[in-house]
Amino acid sequence: MPIPMLPDTRSALGDHAAKCENRSLFQDRFADPQATDKSTPSRTEWFQSLQSPRARKASGPPPSLDWLPGNASVLYARAEGRVMLNMAGGVMTNAGLCLDRRGWPVIPGSAVKGCARRMALLALREWTEAGAPAPDSVGAAGREAFRSRAEMLSAIAQVFGWVEQDWRAGRNRDGLFLSDFGWACGDDHESVWADACAALAEHLGWHPDTNRPWTRFPNHAGSIAFLPAHPNRDPGLELDVLTPHHKKYYSGELASATDTEDPVPVFFPAIAPQHGQDHFAFALVPLRAANPKMLEFAKTWLLQGLQIIGLGAKTNAGYGWFADVTRETEERAKLEQERRTKEDVARRKREQTEAKQRVESARKAELDALPKDQKEDRLLAQLATDWSRLKPHLTAFAKHPREKQAAMLRWLASPAGESRWTEIKVEGAKGKKPWSQILGDIHQVRKALNLKLP
Numbered sequence: 354m355p356i357p358m359l360p361d362t363r364s365a366l367g368d369h370a371a372k373c374e375n376r377s378l379f380q381d382r383f384a385d386p387q388a389t390d391k392s393t394p395s396r397t398e399w400f401q402s403l404q405s406p407r408a409r410k411a412s413g414p415p416p417s418l419d420w421l422p423g424n425a426s427v428l429y430a431r432a433e434g435r436v437m438l439n440m441a442g443g444v445m446t447n448a449g450l451c452l453d454r455r456g457w458p459v460i461p462g463s464a465v466k467g468c469a470r471r472m473a474l475l476a477l478r479e480w481t482e483a484g485a486p487a488p489d490s491v492g493a494a495g496r497e498a499f500r501s502r503a504e505m506l507s508a509i510a511q512v513f514g515w516v517e518q519d520w521r522a523g524r525n526r527d528g529l530f531l532s533d534f535g536w537a538c539g540d541d542h543e544s545v546w547a548d549a550c551a552a553l554a555e556h557l558g559w560h561p562d563t564n565r566p567w568t569r570f571p572n573h574a575g576s577i578a579f580l581p582a583h584p585n586r587d588p589g590l591e592l593d594v595l596t597p598h599h600k601k602y603y604s605g606e607l608a609s610a611t612d613t614e615d616p617v618p619v620f621f622p623a624i625a626p627q628h629g630q631d632h633f634a635f636a637l638v639p640l641r642a643a644n645p646k647m648l649e650f651a652k653t654w655l656l657q658g659l660q661i662i663g664l665g666a667k668t669n670a671g672y673g674w675f676a677d678v679t680r681e682t683e684e685r686a687k688l689e690q691e692r693r694t695k696e697d698v699a700r701r702k703r704e705q706t707e708a709k710q711r712v713e714s715a716r717k718a719e720l721d722a723l724p725k726d727q728k729e730d731r732l733l734a735q736l737a738t739d740w741s742r743l744k745p746h747l748t749a750f751a752k753h754p755r756e757k758q759a760a761m762l763r764w765l766a767s768p769a770g771e772s773r774w775t776e777i778k779v780e781g782a783k784g785k786k787p788w789s790q791i792l793g794d795i796h797q798v799r800k801a802l803n804l805k806l807p
Contacts, residue, residue, distance in 0.1 A: 376411060376456030376590075397620045411456040411587040421636055426648055428635040429682040430659045430675035435591060436624040437666040437673065438464060450590070450622055458588060458624045459581050464664055465635055466579035469651060470513045472658030474537040477505050481539040498650070502538060503548030510534075510553055511644070512651050514575035520546070520567035576644070577651040580636040588631060593623045623672070630685065632678050635659075729760035737764060740773075747777075748787040751794045758798045765795075766806050774806060 358366070418427060438460060439451040453459045480502055499505040510519075521531040522543055530536040538545040543565070550566040553559075561569040596618045599610040607614075627633075635655060639648050659675035666672060720728050736743045750758060765774040777795075781788035799806055 376452060411452075411458075413455050415585050415587075416453070416457065416583040418634060418636060422638060424648075425636055425638045426652060428637070428652060428656060428677070429632045429679045430635060430656070431632045431678045432588065432624070432627045433674045433676050434626050434671045435593060435673075436460075436626075436664065437593075437621075438624070438664070450624070453583075456587075457583055459583055460633060460635075460664060462579045462581045465582055465655065466513065466575075468658040468662055468664050469579065469655035470509070472662055473505075473509045473512070473650075473654040474533050475662070476654070476657070477502060477509065477537040478539075480505070481537065498646070501548065503545045504552065506534065506538060506545060506549040507552040507556075508647065508650050509537075510549065510573075511556065512575050512577050512647050512654075514573050515570070516572045517570075520570060522546070522567075574640070576640055576647050578638040578640055579651075579655075580638065582633040582635045584627070584631065584633050586631050588627050589625045590622050591625045593621055595619045595621070630682070632682055633675070725756055726759065729756050730763060733757075733760045733764050734769075737769060748791060750791045750798075755798070759802055759804070762795070762799055762802065762804050762806065766804065771807050 421427070436458070438458075451459050451461060476496060480496060496505070499508065515534075519532050519534050522535060524530055524535075530542075534546070535542045546567050547565070550561075550570065553570070554561060554566055557573075559566075559570070563569055596616045599607075599614055600617050601607045601614055602610040637648060637651050637655070639645075656677050656679075660677060662668065663673035664675070668674065720731060723731065733743075733746075736746055746753075747761060750761060753761070764770040765777075777788045778792070781792040783789075795806075
């Protein structure tokens with residue numbers, strides 16, 4: 354099947370396009386925006402090519418988190434179903450995938466932040482509607498940390514930041530709130546805003562000269578950075594299908610949805626669900642001098658959002674839902690680190706033993722290559738570095754073979770052993786053992802070898 358390519362891509366790759374093994378490149382540069390189910394190649398055939406052996410795997414190791422600053426916090430969540438992200442952002446209509454340059458699926462930081470923010474506002478909204486939410490309700494997500502809705506709104510604003518539209522009071526002509534903050538706080542939102550903004554102004558050192566301070570608040574960035582989330586292993590891609598049964602009705606050709614139309618399957622790729630120990634890593638990094646509590650709030654809202662709201666498209670149909678696996682993942686990482694530490698210790702000991710054996714082997718080989726008398730001199734010189742080892746060697750003088758006795762005499766005659774020989778003579782002359790017993794042996798061997806001693 355010919356590979357559709359843009360002219361500049363074809364110019365750069367030439368005949369090498371068929372060898373492409375980069376999923377991201379294949380998706381972005383080899384797509385055919387005009388492909389349909391009736392074209393050649395068809396839209397479905399292109400999706401099948403995206404899953405072909407040459408493009409179906411991400412390349413290289415998974416993105417590392419080792420570069421994160423020490424104050425960062427990482428949450429781990431497993432995708433329980435298929436995940437659909439960036440569906441409208443690809444070259445192919447309603448078939449985009451969010452992949453990094455090496456083909457790894459990635460959840461953009463903006464989507465991660467949006468999930469956590471939506472969860473926080475939903476919790477605040479339920480508090481507004483229900484008064485005191487039940488402990489197991491949506492509104493209980495982080496609720497126990499706040500004394501009032503204004504305090505919770507202040508925390509939401511600090512974590513996620515805000516723009517001018519977030520503080521637009523009132524409703525539009527259709528009765529809808531003009532801002533998310535207004536929706537979350539209900540019809541009495543201005544009274545809640547007044548207390549929340551007072552706390553924000555004090556925290557940020559602002560002094561607005563109005564009793565409606567939100568009208569003077571400049572746009573402000575949040576105190577927590579929500580980074581893109583990456584998987585620890587490539588979950589792979591799966592071909593999914595959506596089957597509209599009433600295409601003509603949706604397009605306006607029919608006034609009512611009858612059962613006379615043929616279903617039209619529409620194929621699109623999706624990130625496969627994860628299993629076992631697979632997960633996505635969600636990293637949060639405090640910015641500036643953020644209050645440590647803000648990081649905890651952000652983690653709570655993100656985990657609740659991943660489990661209650663989901664990420665990406667078709668969440669109402671079971672897509673994009675996650676399970677919190679932070680504790681078990683951290684425990685596995687701890688055990689793995691302990692295992693690696695033990696292996697490193699064992700490896701270092703093994704390397705030290707092997708290095709010692711190599712040195713010993715080299716030393717032995719060097720000694721074996723020396724003439725016999727030089728070998729004995731070298732061995733005795735090594736003993737002479739420790740008198741506690743050399744002394745019993747000398748006291749057993751008569752029991753050693755002649756070549757070792759000769760080495761001892763040469764050492765006693767050398768500048769290094771001269772003081773010891775003087776000590777032996779003095780002690781022996783006084784009749785002190787053991788030197789008095791071996792002086793005769795020493796002189797006998799000296800005469801036989803014709804050696805001189807000081």
